[in-house]
Amino acid sequence: MAWQRFTPELARKVLCRRSTNPSRTRLALRHTSTCHPLTCPTVLFITERSEIKEVMMGRKRTIDQQGILDAAERVVARDGAANLSLERVATEAGISKASVLYDFKTKQAVLEAVVERAFARDNAMHSQIEAGLESQENQTITGRVLGAKAPISDPFRNAALNLSAALVLNKPLRAKMQANQAKVIENVHRTASSPRGAQLAYLALEGLKLLENLDFHRFDIEERHRILREVLWLADVEPQERPLPETD
Incomplete structure (x- = not known):
């Protein structure tokens, strides 16, 4: 009241x-x-x-929660998560700060909502791809590879880079990422003909995406597609362990 x-x-x-x-x-x-x-x-x-x-x-509100989160994503991509504020989100959305406060009481609440929506969108995209692979082995890792066929665009790369920095520094946000990753890895194992091979394939795929999303390295498109094909090959492999070399 x-x-x-x-x-x-x-x-x-x-x-x-x-x-x-x-x-x-x-x-x-x-x-x-x-x-x-x-x-x-x-x-x-x-x-x-x-x-x-x-x-x-x-008058009625002219923007919904998704519009506010769209504005917050643009602020994060442009200014970084550390510079996110309710005032900047309101300015970007073209609404009053009170309208932002109606749905999100703090900067942390906005940031958590942005991260949760990013996870939900990513999972929804991969679930849609995997639904068309229902009769195939390695359903989850194959869907993840197909979802990575196109490199991330620069605007999304900027947002991913700045959100990654926020995840490192923010324990509650990091916990959300950990829970999301644990669920994906569980599905990779569950749908694989070779769970260990699929796990190695997933690690290779995520390493590729990490290099790209953090803008550490970019492969040309032909090399990138070859890497993705090799990741799919790796998913079928039954890995063999070798002893680690001893060091002084």
Whole structure:
């Protein structure tokens, strides 16, 4: 519940909306002759947050949570996660800070939502690819390889780079990544004809993506496709262990 200041005319509109349950409505009129903006006749109305969203400023919100997260991603890609703020997100989205606060109370909440959405989108993309491979062995690792056929674009690379930095420094966000990776590795094992080979293939694939996403190295497209084909070959291999060389 929250106090919100309305004009008498707007209050009457709200009262009409709540006329089916008048016991929930409480009004207090305050009169003065000075007509100062803060002391002119006003109506203080106690309302649920959902109703504030609907009638505050006499208009509805014009952006949803996804739009706010889109703006946050652009800020992260351009300025880095360390420079993310509710004010910058609001400016990027073209809305007030109060509109951002309605859905996300802190910078951390925005950052966590951006990361969770990135995981959800990535997993959804791979699940869609894997659904078309249902009759094949090595379903998960094959789907992951096919999902990596195209190198990441520069705008997404910038966002991935800056989010990776945030994951390293932020324990709660890192825990989300760890849980996501544990689930992927479990699926790689579960759908593989050679679980150990598929695990090595997954490690090789993630190493390739890490080099690219952090902009440490970029392979030309022909070499990249050859690496991906070799990753698929590796998934079928039954690895053999060799003793580690002894060192002084």
